[in-house]
Amino acid sequence: xxxxxxxxxxxxxxxxxxxxxxxxxxxxxxxxxxxxxxxxxxxxxxxxxxxxxxxxxxxxxxxxxxxxxxxxxxxxxxxxxxxxxxxxxxxxxxxxxxxxxxxxxxxxxxxxxxxxxxxxxxxxxxxxxxxxxxxxxxxxxxxxxxxxxxxxxxxxxxxxxxxxxxxxxxxxxxxxxxxxxxxxxxxxxxxxxxxxxxxxxxxxxxxxxxxxxxxxxxxxxxxxxxxxxxxxxxxxxxxxxxxxxxxxxxxxxxxxxxxxxxxxxxxxxxxxxxxxxxxxxxxxxxxxxxxxxxxxxxxxxxxxxxxxxxxx
Amino acid sequence: xxxxxxxxxxxxxxxxxxxxxxxxxxxxxxxxxxxxxxxxxxxxxxxxxxxxxxxxxxxxxxxxxxxxxxxxxxxxxxxxxxxxxxxxxxxxxxxxxxxxxxxxxxxxxxxxxxxxxxxxxxxxxxxxxxxxxxxxxxxxxxxxxxxxxxxxxxxxxxxxxxxxxxxxxxxxxxxxxxxxxxxxxxxxxxxxxxxxxxxxxxxxxxxxxxxxxxxxxxxxxxxxxxxxxxxxxxxxxxxxxxxxxxxxxxxxxxxxxxxxxxxxxxxxxxxxx
Numbered sequence: 001x002x003x004x005x006x007x008x009x010x011x012x013x014x015x016x017x018x019x020x021x022x023x024x025x026x027x028x029x030x031x032x033x034x035x036x037x038x039x040x041x042x043x044x045x046x047x048x049x050x051x052x053x054x055x056x057x058x059x060x061x062x063x064x065x066x067x068x069x070x071x072x073x074x075x076x077x078x079x080x081x082x083x084x085x086x087x088x089x090x091x092x093x094x095x096x097x098x099x100x101x102x103x104x105x106x107x108x109x110x111x112x113x114x115x116x117x118x119x120x121x122x123x124x125x126x127x128x129x130x131x132x133x134x135x136x137x138x139x140x141x142x143x144x145x146x147x148x149x150x151x152x153x154x155x156x157x158x159x160x161x162x163x164x165x166x167x168x169x170x171x172x173x174x175x176x177x178x179x180x181x182x183x184x185x186x187x188x189x190x191x192x193x194x195x196x197x198x199x200x201x202x203x204x205x206x207x208x209x210x211x212x213x214x215x216x217x218x219x220x221x222x223x224x225x226x227x228x229x230x231x232x233x234x235x236x237x238x239x240x241x242x243x244x245x246x247x248x249x250x251x252x253x254x255x256x257x258x259x260x261x262x263x264x265x266x267x268x269x270x271x272x273x274x275x276x277x278x279x280x281x282x283x284x285x286x287x288x289x290x291x292x293x294x295x296x297x298x299x300x301x302x303x304x305x306x307x308x309x310x311x312x
Numbered sequence: 313x314x315x316x317x318x319x320x321x322x323x324x325x326x327x328x329x330x331x332x333x334x335x336x337x338x339x340x341x342x343x344x345x346x347x348x349x350x351x352x353x354x355x356x357x358x359x360x361x362x363x364x365x366x367x368x369x370x371x372x373x374x375x376x377x378x379x380x381x382x383x384x385x386x387x388x389x390x391x392x393x394x395x396x397x398x399x400x401x402x403x404x405x406x407x408x409x410x411x412x413x414x415x416x417x418x419x420x421x422x423x424x425x426x427x428x429x430x431x432x433x434x435x436x437x438x439x440x441x442x443x444x445x446x447x448x449x450x451x452x453x454x455x456x457x458x459x460x461x462x463x464x465x466x467x468x469x470x471x472x473x474x475x476x477x478x479x480x481x482x483x484x485x486x487x488x489x490x491x492x493x494x495x496x497x498x499x500x501x502x503x504x505x506x507x508x509x510x511x512x513x514x515x516x517x518x519x520x521x522x523x524x525x526x527x528x529x530x531x532x533x534x535x536x537x538x539x540x541x542x543x544x545x546x547x548x549x550x551x552x553x554x555x556x557x558x559x560x561x562x563x564x565x566x567x568x569x570x571x572x573x574x575x576x577x578x579x580x581x582x583x584x585x
Binding site (some may be wrong): 001023024026029030031034035036037038040041042043044045046048049052062087105108109111115119121122123124125126128129130131132133134136137138141145146147148151155182185186187190191194239242245246249250264267268271272277280283284287288291295 | 321323325327328331332333336337339341342343345352353354355356357368384395398399400403404405406407409411417421424426428429430431432433434435436437438439454455457459460463488496513516517519520523524534535538539552553556559560563564566567568570574575578580583
């Protein structure tokens with residue numbers, strides 16, 4: 001009996017003394033805090049969200065199976081859903097223009113131009129700012145009386161009376177999109193600049209020797225080599241339809257009517273305004289699928305494995 | 313690039329000055345409004361503030377619980393920054409080692425990166441409520457306590473440290489924890505700075521999550537205070553813009569101080585995947 005116990009502890013000691021095992025325990029301990037956080041706030045919510053979307057949920061009663069009822073309600077009866085889907089797509093659809101603009105600025109800045117670093121900082125300065133404050137600033141810029149935009153338009157003589165940008169059904173969404181582009185433009189520029197700097201110079205030298213004009217060099221070298229960066233910008237643009245919640249909340253709160261309602265604001269209002277967590281979860285699933293589908297399309301457009309995740 | 317003629321240099325400068333002016337205009341407009349004492353709705357608005365003053369800033373400090381919001385924001389930011397540096401460094405060190413299932417682990421991290429936090433708010437709220445962390449600093453900070461991008465920033469920095477140095481430390485009898493603390497971290501100050509800057513900016517600016525999980529004004533952070541102020545006062549007072557300026561100032565300061573680290577963090581997450 002004693003001997004057996006001794007043998008067991010001896011084995012256990014050997015097991016513990018094994019270098020590989022010790023390493024494995026160490027690695028597990030080191031990874032544990034981060035993994036716990038990602039599990040609790042990324043993986044688990046994703047699964048639970050899916051489950052919620054096919055349940056009837058209420059704060060006090062245990063959940064019941066709902067099948068696809070929420071999806072049916074959403075697709076057949078929820079006009080706000082369709083409106084916010086359309087707005088989200090418009091919102092995302094504007095990002096190629098922003099990316100093109102950022103590409104232009106990046107090309108101007110990426111040279112031996114004196115003071116290029118200063119311009120770069122200025123364009124990027126708006127990105128790390130608190131979006132709530134940015135929304136408040138832009139709200140004020142669009143104001144009918146105190147706002148500089150209406151003032152400038154009237155001074156130039158483009159409009160006779162001020163445009164209530166954020167209160168108008170036609171103007172509200174484009175106005176919010178402009179504010180969003182203002183904030184994210186610098187980030188696009190930085191991504192593109194990183195891409196530009198990784199293009200080997202000898203490609204341009206070879207092209208120049210062959211007598212290729214600058215424009216051809218842009219189309220044949222710069223743009224194809226920038227594909228991974230442009231793909232990344234596109235992904236950021238798609239993700240922004242989620243993260244622009246702050247901006248919308250402050251600037252219009254989805255209004256007027258539902259003219260600037262995005263899926264994310266609709267999710268928030270259904271979930272936390274009306275406590276329909278199950279329905280909001282179904283909306284989230286749709287938004288997430290939309291996001292994956294668009295990312296997949298962007299990846300295809302960028303030529304397959306651009307921004308490949310395998311690369312370490 | 314190929315040297316350009318002076319003429320085209322001027323053209324570039326002109327274009328970039330134009331762009332910069334547009335990018336800076338909102339900053340100017342909010343600053344100007346924040347120090348304007350007359351009716352901010354006067355038309356036409358003045359381009360320069362007449363007799364600028366700082367009363368609005370004083371108003372913000374005394375008439376709303378600004379110090380309380382500030383304290384909450386600072387506590388959450390400190391929590392997030394500290395735990396990011398510690399947890400991310402630990403995880404990154406583990407990822408520099410070889411162990412079975414490492415590939416799967418990396419893949420898990422990378423796919424987690426694709427899940428936007430906003431897509432998980434409903435269950436995340438339920439989880440936080442089950443943990444009893446609604447309305448608490450820990451609850452506010454929890455989802456941000458470790459971030460994948462920053463783990464990869466550390467991993468790249470640790471991998472750049474010569475292996476012989478780590479081996480030498482091990483032979484000298486340093487424990488694994490000491491190796492991280494005494495050998496790797498001092499050689500990766502840039503990565504630490506990137507972690508600090510990114511974690512600070514993310515927690516400082518966070519809005520949706522605090523909006524969801526705080527019920528009491530005493531636990532609200534600055535962005536919530538700002539939004540609340542807006543909903544009470546509408547945009548009728550210069551104090552709102554003074555508030556905005558006060559909230560923006562720290563992130564602008566941090567950004568200007570550590571621009572390189574900030575950009576490196578964002579692009580390393582971006583290009584290295």
